[in-house]
Amino acid sequence: MYQLLWHFLLPFAFIRLAWRTRHSSQYLHHFSERLGFSYGSSVQQNAIWVHAVSVGETRAAQPLIEAYLERGEKVLLTHMTLNGRLTGATLFAEGIASGQLRQAYLPYDLCWSVANFMRTFKPKLGLFMETEAWPTVVFYCAEIGLPLFLVNARLSERSARRVNLFGSAGRSLFQAFAGILAQTELDAQRYRSLGVKQVEVVGNLKFDVPLNATLVQDGKLWRQELHATGRFMVCAASTRDGEEELILSAWKDLLRSNAFASAPLLCMVPRHPERFSEVASHILSSGLKFRRRSEWNKVPKVDMDLEVILGDSMGEMAMYYSAADLVIMGGSLLPFGGQNLIEACAAGCPVLLGEHTYNFQQAALDAIAMGAAKRIQGELLLSEPIALMESLKLILSNPTELAKMADAAKIYATTHQGATKKILAALEHQNFTLN
Incomplete structure (x- = not known):
């Protein structure tokens, strides 16, 4: 049969x-x-x-x-x-x-x-x-x-x-x-x-995967440039269909809150490359100012007018993670089971998770227990994604806590090798x- x-x-x-x-x-x-x-x-x-x-x-x-x-x-x-x-x-x-x-x-x-x-x-x-x-x-x-x-x-x-x-x-x-x-x-x-x-x-073998040193260095340089202007960057990594609209809606609310002296930057990296153009259309419809990663030959330059960067490149996650201060892990906001958070932690980038992490259950629980990750508190609704916005604002508004999470992320990644x-x-x- x-x-x-x-x-x-x-x-x-x-x-x-x-x-x-x-x-x-x-x-x-x-x-x-x-x-x-x-x-x-x-x-x-x-x-x-x-x-x-x-x-x-x-x-x-x-x-x-x-x-x-x-x-x-x-x-x-x-x-x-x-x-x-x-x-x-x-x-x-x-x-x-x-x-x-x-x-x-x-x-x-x-x-x-x-x-x-x-x-x-x-x-x-x-x-x-x-x-x-x-x-x-x-x-x-x-x-x-x-x-x-x-x-x-x-x-x-x-x-x-x-x-x-x-x-x-x-x-x-x-x-x-x-x-x-x-x-x-x-x-x-x-x-x-x-x-x-x-x-x-x-x-888990993924703890043993080495990060590309060149990409890590590029990401660190990008992060230094951002921090010199007072900007944080959040990477929405491996996002899935339906999650981009939720994140963009929350990001617009975050920017409107005027909680930061310098507005943070969102870098959105869809899980599947065939969706790059579709996601670009979502960002355009949101009214947020954005550029594609592919428009730069090298590391993207700091542009204070930009609100979103679309990470439409393959094989550069180590750079995105090394540049970011926080990761929203795709696949976990809607019931897709989550995506791998280990690479982000290995780059020293803490992770914000939704409730749907059943494909990486133990990894997510361990990361949360060690302080390398947090779950979004509250129900995620596309019509009113206030839970995501409030979680982002709470973490990004506390640099000391964010630094502690970054240290915990590195410890978490090395402990399980x-x-x-x-x-x-x-x-x-x-x-x-x-x-």
Whole structure:
């Protein structure tokens, strides 16, 4: 039944890719790989296979992949999205150039495409990042005896309930993994509730991801320029559909409050680049004065007339975080489950969270407990987002408290490092990697 559904949906997948070419023709590049064919002559066999579906998972996998490359291992890195592949190409350009690392798209979850992928690459170990669990791939690996692990694994309470809706079929999918290396004890307990026996808590790889030093320096210079004029900057990071209007409405109220000698600046960075133009239209409609980040070749210059900057660039979050005094974490204001707050804390930038953080539950709770983050107090309503405005005004009006939160953010980020070593040790203990 599952395979029949996939065959039915396949034409729609093709149409979706073709539709996305309106943003970039690269969506159709390597198209045959999505069907398990045409990998060219640079096939990487007997490699460590890491599957990172998109940008966030690719960045999270960076310390683990770099550790394997340093050991001289060959790495096959697969993705499902174009942005994930482009991110991997940037992060691992040296490994790709040397032939030690090979990128490809994971094929659609069809028996024949998955079988051809496996026959072509013959990986010796598979590592799926965070939440990926494609039934055909997982069960095929179990059938041929390829050890496949879910690493940096997380499972929200909501997702666990959804898996249980499928009964034994849903639970057997996760039981088919050779092992699950979970981020937190909460995640591990949820996997165990699905009947998974081989579960180990190793921490979160995202704490081990290094910030780009050049971007950090650029952000600090930008922040110094802003502070020289008395301005704070708030970064609304990884915002999702519907959240931008809420934030812009609150920002207008904040500016009207005249609570600051120099008006703060908002930097809004949407989660998905295909929404940059849409968000630009929202800002224009709000009546706030704004410019796009892409209009500057280098670090944006201080302009006292600007009220909003649209962060329409890829790969510069470390700069935005290093320039900002406070982050509003997107995905948490509306029920999207939240986004990763670790990178912001690593840059020493405290975080303001909405109530919807179920995808990063433990990370959010720990950050709040350590004073690196706060939750918005009150109900968030688009018609009257006073809770967000009041939370922003309260934090930004207290520089001493803001500085304490920034220090706590750095401590929080460094305290939880070490997942890479734990994952490597756990896999070596299973004798599934070469020494």
